[in-house]
Amino acid sequence: MWDLDPKVLEKWDKEYFWHPFTQMKVYQEEENLIFERGEGVYLWDIYGKKYIDAISSLWCNVHGHNHPKLNSAIMKQLCKVAHTTTLGSSNVPAILLAKKLVEIAPDGLTKIFYSEDGAEAVEIAIKMAYHYWRNKGIEGKNVFITLSEAYHGDTVGAVSVGGIELFHGTYRDLLFKTIKLPSPYLYCKDVHGNLSSECTADLLMKLEEILKSRDDIVAIVLESGIQAAAGMLPFPKGFLKGVRELTKKYGVLMIVDEVATGFGRTGTMFYCEQEGVTPDFMCLGKGITGGYLPLAATLTTDKVFEAFLGEFGEAKHFYHGHTYTGNNLACSVALANLEIFEEEKTLEKLQPKIKLLSQRLEEFWELKHVGDVRQLGFMAGIELVKDKGKKEPFPYGERTGFKVAYKCREKGVFLRPLGDVMVLMMPLVIEEEEINYVIDTLKWAITELEKEV
Ligand SMILES: *Cc1c(COP(=O)(O)O)cnc(C)c1O
Numbered sequence: 510m511w512d513l514d515p516k517v518l519e520k521w522d523k524e525y526f527w528h529p530f531t532q533m534k535v536y537q538e539e540e541n542l543i544f545e546r547g548e549g550v551y552l553w554d555i556y557g558k559k560y561i562d563a564i565s566s567l568w569c570n571v572h573g574h575n576h577p578k579l580n581s582a583i584m585k586q587l588c589k590v591a592h593t594t595t596l597g598s599s600n601v602p603a604i605l606l607a608k609k610l611v612e613i614a615p616d617g618l619t620k621i622f623y624s625e626d627g628a629e630a631v632e633i634a635i636k637m638a639y640h641y642w643r644n645k646g647i648e649g650k651n652v653f654i655t656l657s658e659a660y661h662g663d664t665v666g667a668v669s670v671g672g673i674e675l676f677h678g679t680y681r682d683l684l685f686k687t688i689k690l691p692s693p694y695l696y697c698k699d700v701h702g703n704l705s706s707e708c709t710a711d712l713l714m715k716l717e718e719i720l721k722s723r724d725d726i727v728a729i730v731l732e733s734g735i736q737a738a739a740g741m742l743p744f745p746k747g748f749l750k751g752v753r754e755l756t757k758k759y760g761v762l763m764i765v766d767e768v769a770t771g772f773g774r775t776g777t778m779f780y781c782e783q784e785g786v787t788p789d790f791m792c793l794g795k796g797i798t799g800g801y802l803p804l805a806a807t808l809t810t811d812k813v814f815e816a817f818l819g820e821f822g823e824a825k826h827f828y829h830g831h832t833y834t835g836n837n838l839a840c841s842v843a844l845a846n847l848e849i850f851e852e853e854k855t856l857e858k859l860q861p862k863i864k865l866l867s868q869r870l871e872e873f874w875e876l877k878h879v880g881d882v883r884q885l886g887f888m889a890g891i892e893l894v895k896d897k898g899k900k901e902p903f904p905y906g907e908r909t910g911f912k913v914a915y916k917c918r919e920k921g922v923f924l925r926p927l928g929d930v931m932v933l934m935m936p937l938v939i940e941e942e943e944i945n946y947v948i949d950t951l952k953w954a955i956t957e958l959e960k961e962v
Contacts, residue, residue, distance in 0.1 A: 533916075545574070563934070572846065627661075628663055660736065662768070692736060720758075732766045764792065767781065774888050871882055912955045933947065
């Protein structure tokens with residue numbers, strides 16, 4: 510169908526296509542990867558070169574590419590209907606998926622509001638939380654508590670609750686104000702990267718001081734267990750639970766963003782399970798369709814849902830929706846994604862892979878240019894530094910992380926770093942042998958740096 514000369518495609522790509530999170534001047538000067546097909550954990554570019562997709566196509570692929578069951582779920586639905594609106598009407602896969610998500614979510618999350626991307630799922634939680642207090646007749650609640658180094662997506666509301674200066678600083682004047690707590694990892698780590706429980710308690714005390722002294726707090730918004738986009742910064746164990754206890758004590762809502770961590774990445778379906786937490790809102794995206802189609806969901810409780818109930822004329826309903834909310838194809842493939850988790854025992858088979866990953870990650874500490882190694886479940890970040898002793902970073906303009914990623918491409922491993930943090934977010938179906946290949950390649954690529962600097 511698109512049997513074009515690769516050179517022509519490369520030219521058109523540079524001529525017409527503005528890529529996300531990409532310095533296009535550099536992109537136009539470089540050779541870039543253009544993928545054409547995939548199978549399992551592998552991708553092929555337009556020249557036929559094969560790569561392991563070691564970042565799950567930006568953290569969303571779960572059971573591999575071109576999975577027969579996921580393909581067939583879409584094709585079956587496609588032969589019925591591709592899209593019908595859910596504004597005041599419904600469709601079969603969206604209903605079935607809502608029921609299924611409630612069954613697997615932490616107890617108490619009983620209502621599903623769909624959208625298309627993670628940022629929207631967060632945006633919706635923010636608006637719902639704010640609106641909730643108004644519907645309850647409680648005025649003056651208009652402040653959110655957030656964490657520094659947070660990432661919740663790129664729409665203006667999601668950026669307002671974000672805390673990565675490089676991404677978000679530019680837009681400061683456009684954003685609503687929030688109260689920021691420090692990033693738990695950066696605040697609490699000692700020289701060995703260990704997170705002490707005293708420090709966690711100290712951070713929770715800071716939160717309590719804020720909650721105690723103000724009555725204008727709508728909600729606290731935070732990622733679940735790890736600040737992924739900040740460069741894989743894990744929370745100390747118990748932090749999420751501590752936040753839940755305090756929000757309950759002071760009657761403030763809690764919005765947990767599981768967009769990156771959901772669907773098995775941390776070793777359980779959702780990280781919240783590991784701390785026995787049911788937030789007031791849980792945001793899902795990325796892996797929800799197994800990495801096939803854009804879909805996201807904001808889960809909430811009966812308590813929140815009921816605050817929006819009323820006679821039509823009371824106008825209490827949630828005036829928010831998107832054209833493709835609850836899209837039939839996306840919901841069909843999301844259902845099949847969850848069936849595969851059960852049929853293929855994905856989470857059970859993941860446990861030894863997580864162990865293997867931790868064992869192999871240890872080896873990175875020995876490398877001259879590795880300053881920190883972090884992991885939560887099957888998510889990992891390896892931080893590159895210029896001077897290990899002084900923890901001195903490489904200059905930003907040197908793009909060291911990208912250089913290492915490009916080296917890995919030579920050996921058929923596809924990575925995209927976060928600054929100088931090498932991210933490993935492999936599809937959950939990856940085999941041990943392939944994990945070893947990815948690790949060996951990355952170690953080699955980092956070692957190659959020693960020749961340059
Ligand atoms: C990726 C991500 C988002 C944004 O999701 P998009 O689908 O890219 O809009 C939000 N929160 C977290 C934690 C993420 O990792």
